[in-house]
Each structure stands twice: as C-alpha cells, then as structure tokens.
Amino acid sequence: MCVPLQNRVTPFGDVVALPGRGLVMGNRGILHDDSRQIVRPFQVRRWIACRLEFRGRKRAVMQPHRYTELFFLDEATAFSAGHRPCAECRRADYQRFRALWEACHAGPPDADGMDGKLHADRIHDRRKRTYRDALARLPDGTFVALDGRAWLVWGDDLFAWSDSGYTMRKPKPARADVEVLTPRSLAAVFAAGYRPEVHPGILTLPLA
Helix, strand or coil, X not given: CCCCCEEEECCCCCEEECCCCCCEXXXXXXXXXXXXXXXXXCCCCCCEEECCCCCCCCCCCCCCCCCCXXXXXXXXXXXXXXXXXXXXXCHHHHHHHHHHHHHHCCCCCCHHHHHHHHHHHHEECCEECCEEEEHHHCCCCXXXXXXXXXXXXXXXXXXXXXXXCCCEEEECCCCCEEEECCCHHHHHHHHCCCCCCCCHHHHCCCCC
C-alpha cells in the first residue's frame, strides 16, 4: 500500500498527507526538500488553483527544486485555503474571477494586486487568518469551522469536509456567529456572483 505524500490541502490551508487526491491541483512555490518532505507552508504570494490536466503536460510529483504540486478536494476547498484560479490553464475562470474582483475590491485587478490583497487576508504571522461573521450572511462556497471541523456553506445546509468527499449534511442554523475559513476578499467575490465548483458527491448526500 502506497503511503500518501504530504501534498493534500485542507480548508484550513494545512498541507497534509491524506489519501484523497481531489479534483483541483495548485501551487504556492517550492515547499518540499530533496526527500519530498514539506519544509515550509508557502514560498511565494502567488497561490493558484489549476486543472489536473492541461494540454497533455506530464510531471513527476514533488521533483527536487520544482514547485510542490498540491491537491484539493474541489475548487471551494482551494479557495478556502487561499488560492485563486490560474490565469493559464483556467483562463476563462480567471477572467471571470478578475472581473468580479474588480467589481468588489479597490485597487488594480491584475495578478500582483490580487495576490497582495489575498496574502494579507489569508496569512497572519505565517498562520491562517480567520474572522467571525454571521452564518446567514455567508455566500455559497464559503467554509466555516465548527467543533474543529471544516464545513461548506451551500444552499440551506452545511456539508462536512473530508479529503475524499463530503461526509455529512445538516441544516444551516438560522442564527449563528461562526469562524470563517475562506478569506474575506474571496467570500466577497462569491457574493458578487462567482460560484465555485464543489465535489459532485454533495448532490446525493442526505440530511443527517
């Protein structure tokens, strides 16, 4: 049995070793050493989320001195971790994201401007920055932390995250103040109309 590499990312932004590969790949620079051990949480400010396949390109995972391939359950998870769409392999998504970013944020909507704002929103003292907000105000695609677990806000319900899919569904409380994992600037883009892709298992998960 193969031991999973430490290159899966949770909604908390942690890079962990879990078996679920996920539907989205991304990077935040070179995080591993020559023995494929993670030695830093990030290297650069440009944290992107990519397609698993693009123009037939092939890579050996976690090569020495090459960027660390990271894997996310879905796009909503990548956003919660603080990543944004890649401008190359996801050009249409990037352009849509950038237009909505410009509509709800001050400053230039170029990659450097977005990444600078995003970095301030996702990291504080090299740890994930979170904030409190009313659950009822959060748009679909946002992740929140409840009882030490990450939950996806989607429609009228909350969905418990795991590396291989969502494992529990429960009604969203009408009134609750929660810890929000998705960076504030990204939640604003969701509210402006960007609907992130989520793992398809969400569609058949029954209410608990």
